[in-house]
Amino acid sequence: MSDINVDEISSQYFDVLKEIGNIGAGNATTALSSMLGEKVDMAVPKVRLMEFKDVGTTMGGEEQIVAGIYLVVDGDIHGSIMFVQRKESAKTMISKLMGMPSEQPDEFSEMELSALKEIGNIITGAYLNSLATLTNLTIFPSIPDVCIDMAGAILSVPAIEFGTIADKLLLIETDFTDDEDMSGFFILVPDAESYGKILKALGVM
Amino acid sequence: MAETIKVGIADLNVCTPPNLITTIGLGSCVGIAIRDKSTKVGGLVHVMLPSSQEVKSNSNVAKFADTGIPELVNRLEKMGASRSRMVAKIAGGAKMFAFQSKTELAAVGERNVEATKKALAALRIPIIAEDTGENYGRTVTFNPETGDYEIKAVGKPVKVI
Numbered sequence: 001m002s003d004i005n006v007d008e009i010s011s012q013y014f015d016v017l018k019e020i021g022n023i024g025a026g027n028a029t030t031a032l033s034s035m036l037g038e039k040v041d042m043a044v045p046k047v048r049l050m051e052f053k054d055v056g057t058t059m060g061g062e063e064q065i066v067a068g069i070y071l072v073v074d075g076d077i078h079g080s081i082m083f084v085q086r087k088e089s090a091k092t093m094i095s096k097l098m099g100m101p102s103e104q105p106d107e108f109s110e111m112e113l114s115a116l117k118e119i120g121n122i123i124t125g126a127y128l129n130s131l132a133t134l135t136n137l138t139i140f141p142s143i144p145d146v147c148i149d150m151a152g153a154i155l156s157v158p159a160i161e162f163g164t165i166a167d168k169l170l171l172i173e174t175d176f177t178d179d180e181d182m183s184g185f186f187i188l189v190p191d192a193e194s195y196g197k198i199l200k201a202l203g204v205m
Numbered sequence: 206m207a208e209t210i211k212v213g214i215a216d217l218n219v220c221t222p223p224n225l226i227t228t229i230g231l232g233s234c235v236g237i238a239i240r241d242k243s244t245k246v247g248g249l250v251h252v253m254l255p256s257s258q259e260v261k262s263n264s265n266v267a268k269f270a271d272t273g274i275p276e277l278v279n280r281l282e283k284m285g286a287s288r289s290r291m292v293a294k295i296a297g298g299a300k301m302f303a304f305q306s307k308t309e310l311a312a313v314g315e316r317n318v319e320a321t322k323k324a325l326a327a328l329r330i331p332i333i334a335e336d337t338g339e340n341y342g343r344t345v346t347f348n349p350e351t352g353d354y355e356i357k358a359v360g361k362p363v364k365v366i
Contacts, residue, residue, distance in 0.1 A: 055214070062229035063344060065359060070302045145302040149359055152230015153342020156214060156253065157301050160233055160313050163215070163253050163260070163268060 016202050018047040020134060021172035024127035025186065029176060031126035035119070036096045040182075043175040050169050055155050058171065059086060059185070062152030066090075067108075069120025070157065071144045073128065076137035077194035081124050082158050085184040087148065093119055093182050113146055120144045127186060135201035158187045209346065212236075215268035217250035219280050222350035231297035231343045233314035235270065235321050238294045238347040238354050239277055239330060241286035247349025250277040254313070255320030270320035278328055291330045294354040294366055295321055296345050298337040314338065334366035 022045055029042040050058065059066055067090035069083045085093070094108075094115045095101050102112065121144050132139040147154060155169075162169050175183040190198060207223040214234060220226035228236050228251045240247035250273040254260065257269040266272040278288060298318035318337045325332055336343070336356050344357040356364045 068301075147301050147340075149232070149301065150230040150342040150344065152214070152344075153232030153299070153301060154230075156230065156232035156234050156342075159214060160253050 016199065017170060018045075020131055020198075020202075021045045021047045021174075021186065023134065024130045025172065025174040027126040027130045028123040028174070028186075031122045032093075032119075032176060032182075035122055036093075038096070041177050043177070045175075045186075046173040048171045048173065050171055055159060055169055055171070058173070059084065059151040059155070062150060064151045065148065066151045066154055067116055068147050068149075068154035068157070069117065069124065069144050070147070071120070071124055072142040073139055073190075074142070075140040077139060077190050077197055079188070079190035079194055080158065080161060081128065081141070081189070082154075082187040083120050083124050083184055084151075084154060084187065085182070089182045089184060090116055090148075096182075108148055113148075117144045117146050120146065123184075124186070127188075131188075131198070135198055137197065137201055155187075158189045161189045161191075212249045212251050214251055215253050215265055215273075217248065217267040217273055217277050217280070219246065219248035219277070219284055220347070220349050221246055221284070222348075225346050225348050227344070227346040229344045231345060232299055232301045233297070233317060235295055235297040235314075235317045235337070236343070236345045237270075237274060237277070237321055237325070238296075238345070239274075239281060239291050240293075240347075240349050240352050241281065241290045242292060242352070243290055244284075244286050245349050246281055246284045246286040247347055247352075248277045248281050249345075249347050250274060252317060252321065255316045270317060270324050274321065274324040275328065278330070288328065288330065291328075292333045292352070293325050293330050294334045294347070294352070295325075295332055296336045296343050296354065296356055296366070299339050299341055299343070301340060301342070303340075336364060336366050 025045045033040040065087040094112045172186040210226045212228040226249045252270045252273045257263040257272045266276045298314040341358045346355045
């Protein structure tokens with residue numbers, strides 16, 4: 001399997017990745033909607049290949065506090081997936097899931113962190129499921145881990161993993177909305193070999 | 206009016222007083238501040254990975270400890286700094302997610318710190334202070350005039366090393 005240079009992804013590959021993002025996020029929206037027991041809308045996801053140094057700014061600055069839910073992916077492909085939300089959006093989702101407003105707007109209780117892990121599990125699971133179905137590849141996600149910190153620090157984790165194969169990061173921005181903003185970003189980081197496998201399975205290389 | 210020069214991820218720059226130099230949100234990355242004590246020329250490099258030898262995508266020298274640190278030293282020398290007077294302070298190298306150590310890039314924060322120390326030792330630049338490891342992000346600001354390295358983290362008091 002030849003490694004591909006992610007910095008030279010053609011517009012055709014890019015369209016395919018966008019489509020995976022679209023379908024994955026669509027499934028994630030359905031999962032989120034049934035978990036929260038209410039209708040959740042989704043805007044068409046924006047897929048962007050970004051320079052590392054610009055990644056922090058997409059989330060409102062590198063110092064913006066975000067919640068990152070991170071899973072390792074195994075099976076036919078190897079890598080990791082991250083779902084990142086601004087702290088406020090994460091809080092909104094948690095309070096909807098738990099059916100009560102948060103007592104501490106600035107901090108996350110153990111219960112809230114655990115709820116957030118579950119949300120991340122379901123959303124990323126739905127996303128990975130559609131990727132597995134589309135590519136016919138076996139994908140096993142690990143249990144999720146959650147971290148609340150500065151966007152720069154959280155995003156450096158996938159950036160570092162992707163950094164071994166490229167100077168850019170592929171970001172899929174998904175706006176989940178009902179009456180409040182619950183938008184988030186998916187960052188799928190397959191290793192170089194898996195990237196090729198995904199694209200090959202989709203018939204684009 | 207003093208300016209604060211911003212260094213991005215996998216990026217480096219140099220700075221002279223009264224200006225400050227900063228990098229925001231160091232996670233597993235390491236921020237290495239180097240300064241010549243007498244000319245007060247300073248600089249900061251924000252490295253992401255330990256070694257440029259391990260990966261194919263290595264065109265950006267500031268991305269790696271083994272190439273970013275020598276490059277910063279070169280830049281400082283061009284500004285009149287002398288290597289024999291240089292001292293370093295380092296921060297970052299956190300483990301943001303508990304199971305990060307299970308991934309292929311095992312404990313990259315730790316390895317970044319190790320590679321940083323190795324690169325500085327090879328250049329005979331002593332590390333006079335460090336704030337590394339743990340599990341939280343850091344924003345750092347370096348003052349080339351005083352050599353103060355200010356470290357901010359979410360929910361923690363500001364620390365100066």
